[in-house]
Amino acid sequence: MAEAEKSAWREWWGRGAAIAGGAAAIGVAGAVAAGVTLARKAVVPRDASMPIIVDQMKQSESRQYVWLLGQDADLPGRYSFRFDNDAGHARLGPVLEARGGRVVREVLQVDRGSLTVGARGRIGGWWFTSPEELGFRVEHITYPTELGDADAWLIHPRRAKKKRWAVHVHGRGALPEETLRGVAPLARAGITNLVISYRNDPGAPAGENGRYGIGIAESRDVDAAIAEALRRGAARVTLFGWSMGGTASLVSATSGEHSGVIDGLILESPAVDWTTLLRYQASLFYAPKAIADIGIRLLDAGVVRGGEPEGIAFAKLTPESFARQLTVPVLIHASKGDTFVPCESAQRLAAARPDLVQLRLQEEGEHVKLWNVDSEPWERVTEQFARSLPRPPWRGE
Known part of the structure; x- marks a missing residue:
């Protein structure tokens, strides 16, 4: 998820909560109806309001x-x-x-x-409206995905380190511009940057049912972007994911087709535990936990159609599941002030893998807006982390 969806989420969760409030009077049918409403909100792209x-x-x-x-x-x-x-x-x-x-x-x-x-x-939080504003050489390209071609920006550093690339993945309901705040610190480290669109974006194919796969389906577009980087000469790739783009990056790094060439992850306000997240979103409108769980089960089973044809495997999207499979260093930017995707799940991932996960936790900063509060330390830590990543021993450079 990302900033552009915040108002729409509030609208939909409020609608689901209103149904949930009447569920006691109308029984099981009302509870299921509320669950369906909440489940659809999780996977249906919507335009955000202008509040x-x-x-x-x-x-x-x-x-x-x-x-x-x-x-x-x-x-x-x-x-x-x-x-x-x-x-x-x-x-x-x-x-x-x-x-x-x-x-x-x-x-x-x-x-x-x-x-x-x-x-x-x-x-x-965007700040930059086009990659050209960053002052680096930019190519506008397309890359092939399993659904068709998707647009991307290829941003070249002034002094490129041979075969080092990064793929930048925006959040749910946002656009690639969201990730441009993360390009400069990596470019200063000599990394070539590929900023991608993915399924359901303008400039990219529609996803399954025209809906999101809350990071699982989108991870295959991340895999396709990594393949494009490899075709263009990359030997190792750093993934930089924002919100749901963080989910997709984690899935790609732990179980993706090209996980072996990934040297590290940088995650901004990542969605690490989707069951906990959807329960939290429902609780903001006093919907019972049971209603959120109905919606989750409906998505998991594919009864409410999402971006995965067989349903969305929520069991894969937990800190504990990711922790078991992580093999590369991870930097997480998170905030105690994030009222949209609370930082507790990121803290659980860091606690489960202190050998690999570095958590930079701010006191202030709303969802995917941590750079905006104080960009200097955010960029400094990001650049230092990118420079410190070791070369995977099985890849040449």
């Missing part, structure tokens, strides 16, 4: 300020503001003042669109 409105703007000398109302307007750090149904994009500085429900931020730059009073949008 923030520009309430006031002010120009002072060469600086422009904006007053915002709405969800996430007061998050600490600097952010993208995507408005007018994503036609507009602005970059906003940290909160300068918060009073009476309104938040003041400086408008650092408007990249596209016209930012005016009344504009609606959402706060996001």
